Amino acid sequence: MPEFNASNTAWLLVSSALVLLMTPGLALFYGGLNRSKGVLNMMMMSFATIGLVSVLWLFYGFSAAFGSDTAGGLLGSLGDYPGWNTYLAETDLWGTTGIPVYVFMAFQATFAIITVALISGAVSDRMKFAGWLIFAAGWATLVYFPVAHWIWGGGWIATKLHALDFAGGTAVHINAGAAALGLVLVLGKRAGWPGQGFRPHNVPFVALGAGLLWFGWFGFNAGSELTVDAVTGLAFINTLVATAAALLGWIIVEWIRDKKPTLVGASSGAVAGLVAITPACGFIEPWAGVVLGLVAGIVCALAVSLKYKLGYDDSLDVVGVHFVGGWIGSLWLGLFATNEVNAAIGDVVGASDGLFYGGGVTQLGRQAAASGVVTVYSLGIAALIALVLKAVKLLRTSxxxxxxxxxxxxxxxxxxxxxxxxxxxxxxxxxxxxxxxxxxxxxxxxxxxxxxxxxxx
Structure with a gap:
């Protein structure tokens, strides 16, 4: 039986606070990118998500995600951790980490919160607030909670497919990006888009929000190791250097194409790097993290223009940054994941080394399959919820x-x-x-x- 571990518990408490700070940071980032007449609605979506998802997570979300496996790897047992029970006994520790259940519950709650909040950037200026709350509750229940179980809670992606996701490239970013696309396809374009001006109204807000996201992301990634060890440090340094490289990659694209680098571009590049390194931060060497960040910064800088070519109005580029960046990070594991830096790849997860470490294309196929399944499932359920809201006239403002x-x-x-x-x-x-x-x-x-x-x- 594991014993209480003070250092692991202290680190996860700090990490939980850091990750929670990311959602107000996201509110500033999205709020600054938005027009001034919609800034409060944009920020309110993030803050309201903290309130809504926290309560859902306590009563049934945590149990659905991390309860004992049921239904062939699809969902955790809702009876394992219901919110009306208490978990304060000395035996109420999470796994072998020596961390109390409530601390792990709080840490994972902050992931659920920001995943739902990320979607809101795609729908600014035109979605009813009541509709957003209903969508957020429905999508969290039907998509995020089950997908978190598939990937982290002992579900089929981890135990049968053996795909890797250290801190949320698939569970968080691909998941939220696919949902954003499904939602905007039903919601439609903003009035006047793209012909009228939709410039950011407050660039300092954007930079401040990106800085808070970067700061909190150290808890997001390094905290996901759950213990204080060498892999914690690896995730921490990868979060630093990959994000820095992505920032440079994005502004290089601007410099070459537009002759001027921008603060909005630097901020967006940093976020793209954070997204891409999230699934890989505990499984790759830092030099590979730098290359990953550079690739993500360049590709995401180019990908955000796809909405104009394809005609979908993703207001603040959730698809171009989170969906595309999440896919890049997930596939990167199929190329550069190595047991040399984290033995858990083979010993615990049952995964293989990446292509460039002698593992062939096996892990690359697993990563693509996991990312593809989550993409289709999340997009489809998001579109279905949106269609229901549209039918009852709760989706779009006048x-x-x-x-x-x-x-x-x-x-x-x-x-x-x-x-x-x-x-x-x-x-x-x-x-x-x-x-x-x-x-x-x-x-x-x-x-x-x-x-x-x-x-x-």
Whole structure:
């Protein structure tokens, strides 16, 4: 029987706090990329997700993801960790780590939260807030909780397919990116997109959000080892160097193509690197992490322009960064994963070394299969939930709400009050001498290139 381990527990508590900070960081990142008249709605989606998913996770999500395997590897037992029980006995430790169940539960809750919140960046300015909450609850229940079990909870992807995912390339980023695509295909394009201006309204917010994400991601990746050992350090250094290389890769693309590097590009490149290194950080050597980051920065910088060619309105490039970056990181394991840095690849997971370490293409095929299954499942369920919401008229706001500003329509508040009076949601409009219904010209930036065009065109 394992004994309580103070160092492992302390590290996972710190990591849990770091990962939770990532969701407010995401709110700033997405909020800055959004137009000013939708900044609060965009940020509210992330903050509300913290509230919603935390409660679902306690009562049944954790048990569904990490309970004993049922249904042939598809779901954990809902009776193992129901939220109305308590887990405070000395024997309530997680596996062999010496970590209390509640600490591991909290750590994994922060993963569930940010995975759902990531999807929101694709639907800015046009989705009803009530619809978002229903979608988030449904997708978390039907997709994230089962997929987390498949990959980390003893389900079929880990135990039968033997695919690798150290901290969430498939479970988090491919999963969320595929859901974002399924949702926007049903939701449709923003009014005026891509012909009107959809520039970021606050670039310092974008950089601050990216910095908080990078900071919190050390807990996300290094914390996923669960213990304090050499692999923890490996995941930590890979998170640093791969992200740095991706930042450079993205701005190199800008420099060559557009003659000017941008702060939005540097921030987006950092996020692309964080996404790509997530599944691989505990399984590859740091030099391979640098190459991975560079490839991810370059490919994601080019991939965000696909929405203009293919005609889907992914507002803040969730597909181009998280979906594409997640696939790159997952496949990278089939090339560069090695038992030399983490014996758990073979001893625990039953996986093979990557192609360039003598393992052939076996692991590459496993990674592609796992990523493909999660892509199809997540996209399909997300689209189905969206179709139901559309049928009951809970999916999309009115065109007037989009034009006047979704912040006012959905939350009766504005992100910025520039008046010298006592405040209130009408202050900024009163200063300009216009009614709220005429506010789109004052609340949104002038017509210029869409967000991704600043970075990629």
């Amino acid at each position: 065109t007037d709400a989009e034009v006047d500003g979704i912040d006012l329509a959905e939350h009766a508040e504005a992100g910025y009050d520039l008046s010298t009076g006592s405040g209130g949601t009408g202050g900024a409009f009163a200063l300009a001498g216009i009614a709220p219904s005429q506010s789109s010209a004052s609340a949104s930036p002038p017509a210029e290139a869409p967000v991704a065009e600043q970075v990629t065109s």
